[in-house]
Amino acid sequence: MITMKNVLKEGNPLLNEKSIDVNLPLSVEDENILRDMIDYVKESIKEENIDNPDYRPAVGIAAPQIGVLKKMIAIIAPDEHYKDHELFLVNPKILSYSDELAYLPGGEGCLSVDRKCDAYIFRPRRTMIESYVYNYETRELKKERIKLKGYLSVVFNHEFDHLNGILFVSKANPINPYEIPDNASPIIFDDEKNEEQK
Numbered sequence: 001m002i003t004m005k006n007v008l009k010e011g012n013p014l015l016n017e018k019s020i021d022v023n024l025p026l027s028v029e030d031e032n033i034l035r036d037m038i039d040y041v042k043e044s045i046k047e048e049n050i051d052n053p054d055y056r057p058a059v060g061i062a063a064p065q066i067g068v069l070k071k072m073i074a075i076i077a078p079d080e081h082y083k084d085h086e087l088f089l090v091n092p093k094i095l096s097y098s099d100e101l102a103y104l105p106g107g108e109g110c111l112s113v114d115r116k117c118d119a120y121i122f123r124p125r126r127t128m129i130e131s132y133v134y135n136y137e138t139r140e141l142k143k144e145r146i147k148l149k150g151y152l153s154v155v156f157n158h159e160f161d162h163l164n165g166i167l168f169v170s171k172a173n174p175i176n177p178y179e180i181p182d183n184a185s186p187i188i189f190d191d192e193k194n195e196e197q198k
């Protein structure tokens with residue numbers, strides 16, 4: 001079981017290390033680590049754990065955040081229509097990404113970063129990946145190509161950065177943290193669009 005006690009914090013040198021490919025087929029040990037990561041994300045968003053300091057709500061976690069330098073990511077995140085997507089990834093690779101950028105108007109957060117980072121972080125609006133995708137129920141691992149867009153592309157790229165030893169705070173523009181490049185636009189969820197039209 002993983003709780004916040006197991007999550008490494010900014011300043012821990014392991015968070016700046018590059019992860020290595022996971023040997024396939026998955027060993028029992030690696031599979032259990034991945035399942036623990038998935039369980040953490042599932043538990044963290046349960047209403048009953050809102051006030052539990054063992055959990056901070058997360059849409060994703062990467063193995064290096066618990067000190068395992070292997071390419072594994074667990075994401076449960078909504079698209080802009082609030083449909084949840086599960087991405088349990090082993091050895092993900094980026095095949096291509098858009099020039100067009102996206103950012104979260106509220107900034108990014110990270111289980112490994114306790115301080116508030118006031119800045120826009122720019123990510124590819126669309127990312128094409130190839131990865132082994134883990135099925136939590138059947139325990140199957142299948143190689144797939146997946147097109148990620150919008151919020152899911154942002155979340156994936158945040159987690160993928162962890163596999164390269166990069167924390168989002170290092171991507172903030174130190175001089176003008178809210179400067180928006182011409183090719184960037186915000187991620188806007190459905191209900192926020194409606195708000196804007198009012």
Ligand code: CO
Nearest residue numbers: 109110111112
């Ligand atoms: Co993070």
